[in-house]
Amino acid sequence: MRLTRFDPDNIRVTGGSSGGFPGGGGGKLGCGTLVIALIGALVFGIDPGQMIGTLQGVQQQTSAPSPQTDAKSEEQLCSANAYALESCNALDSLNLTWQPLFEQARIAFDQPTLHFYSGGTTSGCGAAESAMGPFYCPPDQGIYIDTSFYDQLDKQLGAKGDFARYYVIAHEYGHHVQSLLGLNAKVRKEQEQNPSQANALQVRMELQADCYAGVWAGKHRDLIEPGDMEEGLTAASAIGDDTLMKNAGQSVNPESFTHGSSAERMRWLKRGLETGNEDACDTFT
Template sequence: AMGPFYCPADHGIYLDTDFYRQMDTELGATGQFARDYVIAHEYGHHVQSLLGTSAKVQAQQERNPDAANPLSVRLELQADCYAGVWAARNRDRLEKGDMESGLNAAHQIGDDTLMKSAGRTPVEAAFTHGSSAQRMEWLRRGMESGDPAKCDTFGAVKG
């Protein structure tokens, strides 16, 4: 019921395999690469932990609780970008249609799409991971560049 997540305390990635069934049957995010993208996103959080980005964001959130959600979204979008970097660097292992499958998954698990499918009006202030467009944009940026330096969601004006 929780879905995949990264635990900074033990540096573990925990995968709720029911989430993959939900992606396939309820969200329309099908294909092996859609699942790989989700795992790569969680590894992106591990990279953020190793680089100290997560700790810096947490400190900023504590200093400015009003900025907590937007900072959380930027952290999530950066993890999407890192997932794209992983895909770019493993392009030789991908099959035809994998990139599209990943982008579709990013769209289907965007906060606005999830809110709409739950019968709710999307409210940006309640986003935790970013809109479908934002998630696709940052995943694509990582896939096209293959460069983690292009994943600065905190310095970006929009996205």
């Protein structure tokens, strides 16, 4: 996908400390954090229940959010490596795509902040480590990523190409859209009231974020290159719950799905790509 170079004035980017969990962070696990923990656990062989329990335990011991940042400029952070540059280019394009849609609908819009980190960091959702994969944190409206994840996406999951990486950022941005629309809060409330439906509701959230990722790309068809769609669909398939469970040597249990099957993720990403219409992304009806 032929994205133009980012405008430093149109993005918010910070760089966190590397390694360990410096300081503390409060708040609740956001929609990206909990479910990405499951993906990271399955991919890297960690027990999901243990990982989630650890994250929740860390949160109970912490207080106000205090993301670790440094004084580097957006230009410096985004130029640190090729993956960082791609992420910033995508963030710029995503901002330019979604902000006008919110303005047209007369809904308040805030840009998310992209947080680069290495090893571990803290966020408004608590402590995080690279094994969790990229995630979105609603309390601080942050997209968190250790760019080394992209090597794992390529080498361990077989999802190659720049569009596969853009899909990851666009998916997390989709969670930001959901948060701004108030959908995240509504789903969290429904999950608390109906625990038996918590996973099913989470799957709908994730599939909608997949669709929103496709919508972003679909609105920029002139920038899409041959093979981009295939790269995105391959990535979506690689991180489907059933595929991750099979690759981890586990039996496939649809009731424990948190993101949706490979087929579902591919279908909703493709719907967004083909329509370029956010109204086509209603996964709840």
